[in-house]
Amino acid sequence: MKRAIGGSTLNRVEGSRPTFEVRIHGRGGQGVVTAAELLSVAAFDEGRHAQAFPSFGSERTGAPVVSFCRFGDTPIRTREPIAEPDALIVQDPTLLHQVDLFAGLRPQGYVLINSSRDFSELGLDELLERFRPERLFSVPATELAREHVGRPMPNAALLGGFAALTGALRLDSVIAAIRERFPGATGERNAAAAAACFQVVERERAAVPGA
């Protein structure tokens, strides 16, 4: 069996080119590609170098879709897909037992799943053992989106949750990126969803020892 031991590990060890790598899983129509693009704009707004790209394919509504975002303080040259993410965002929990979502996740990695159930209820106890449990969160982003956006589009909300969970990007830059992409009421509603999700994750983190 082939095991990915991507080059970014080497970079990390040498400390020469630290980039933060995010992989986003969802289904066609959920704004998976847009989410990665927004993250890259948020990073750019913070003066960082960033790259976002989809797992290119014939994307169809409902089909599993993956997108990627890298950001860091130095120019990003590599074009390979992210095999060993620092963080995973799962926009659709029905993918959990269909796609190998956690492949390559770094031992210190973060996971944010869109679900109102916790990891045990999702059948993911094994992950709690393999990874740092205080970095694994689920959050009801679809419900938050329904409430704030009026549509079950969890992507913007999850980006707020990502900011809270990882601290890799600030909430205000995530919100600025959302507003830039969606001017007007749509942007405001998505920004509100992101802010709400940020709060939910912040609250939960405060309750978790070691987070």
Added chain:
Amino acid sequence: MLRQLEGSAAVAETVGLCRPEVVCAYPISPQTHIVEGLSDLVREGRLGSCEYVTVESEFAALSVCIGASATGARTYTATASQGLLYMAEALYNASGLGLPIVMTVANRAIGAPINIWNDHSDAMSQRDCGWIQLYAEDNQEAADLHVQAFSLAERLSLPVMVCMDGFVLTHAYERVDLPTAEQVDAFLPPFEPRQVLDPADPVTIGAMVGPEAFAEVKYLAHAKQMQALDAIPEVAAEFELVFGRPSGGLVRGYRSEDAETIVIGLGSVLGTIEDTVDELREEGVKIGALAIKSFRPFPLEEVRIALAGAKRVVVLEKALAVGIGGIVSANVRMALSGIDLHGYTVIAGLGGRPITRRSLRALFEQAIEDRLEQLTFLDLDRERVEAELERMAGGGRSGPHAENILRESGIVGARSH
């Protein structure tokens, strides 16, 4: 202005700044976002009197461009893959007539099997159609090369393809310093055509030429491409003066001066190659890279100089000449007359297969020890290939390859009957 945006948007904005007078294109992935962006610019009235012509095919798109360019209009189009093939006859007409059309090729594989992902099969299939071919390494360069392309095309009265990797660049969001209108206007003067179809001053363009003069006209096409070998670096140098950043040119070396092993590539894969070169350099390996930025004309002299001190060259190509192997390699070998070094051809990234640092590192390590075969297919799944060869050898109705391989791979949708 620095912006974080999609490669296609960066190209559309930049082409817009070049003040095209006619844009005519037919949509095909992964090029479509570019011409959609330009149609928005035209609709919003930001391109003045620029005419955006919608047509029914790529053949028509380039044919309209030929007509438009012949009337003295600055003309742009974009395509990819089968779309470029469908233009093939018109491609030769555009270059044969010496019309300075600029076209983006959002590089994509060619079927069958149908595949929408990136490789260089499309542009490479048209390498000898008389167009200049420039390859962009990132979205900054993709944008910048379009400004240079109009300048080059009009200076030489030759059409130019700007090749950018489909999806890998066209759909990637990254930082691009978009030029300003003032910068582009300072760099790119209004188009002064060498030949114009004008009812007030009628001329013929496109006369039939018999054996008495055909070779001379074709030689002139070649002579103009040889002039491009001077013009391309000149335009790149002028560009750097106005815009303050290097881009384009014929070739670009990366840590190649003292390198014993030099990896040659075209387009966006250079980024991944350079990261891998850095890893190996930190371990003391004398390895470097050479980007070929202009594939037509092919910079024989510059490649020769770059490789003169090396012990081996690895040519990484995203296209396959079925029946022999490398296309870029064949051209590189022409630059090596009298130079004694090991040459390896590596076919990689076909149909969008990711080219990873892990695979490149293993490949380069093999090359450094001269353990590579002359022709290597990066990350080829030999087992699946062998199984299919075996099935064929069994005789009878072994079935279609693509479907057999998909079924073996457990891909949903490929059924056995």
